[in-house]
Amino acid sequence: MEDFLQQLKALSSAEDFLQFFAIPFDQKVLNVSRLHILKRFFQYIRQETPLAQADELQMFTTYRALLVRAYGDFVKSTPAQEKVFKVFQDADGRQHVSLDSLKATMPARVAA
Numbered sequence: 001m002e003d004f005l006q007q008l009k010a011l012s013s014a015e016d017f018l019q020f021f022a023i024p025f026d027q028k029v030l031n032v033s034r035l036h037i038l039k040r041f042f043q044y045i046r047q048e049t050p051l052a053q054a055d056e057l058q059m060f061t062t063y064r065a066l067l068v069r070a071y072g073d074f075v076k077s078t079p080a081q082e083k084v085f086k087v088f089q090d091a092d093g094r095q096h097v098s099l100d101s102l103k104a105t106m107p108a109r110v111a112a
Contacts, residue, residue: 033074
């Protein structure tokens with residue numbers, strides 16, 4: 001199992017993960033949602049019952065299914081709809097900053 005975990009640690013891009021698990025993908029979907037897909041994948045892993053004594057095949061199969069699920073979320077939806085990242089969770093992606101709070105961050109004027 002250590003070999004499988006080492007292989008996972010070596011993966012760095014969404015393409016790497018999808019290719020490692022032999023999951024076909026649309027590059028257009030990946031171009032828009034790559035970080036969202038990986039974050040959702042890791043959320044699904046954290047929700048999964050730990051596979052403490054699992055063998056490599058069982059881990060590969062479980063992780064592959066979770067990645068297929070995460071990728072599928074963004075094939076049928078958008079990052080703004082899925083709200084994986086906090087910016088999309090806060091007020092539907094809109095940030096509200098008052099004029100007073102902006103003024104409070106400005107340095108005091110020096111009289112000339």
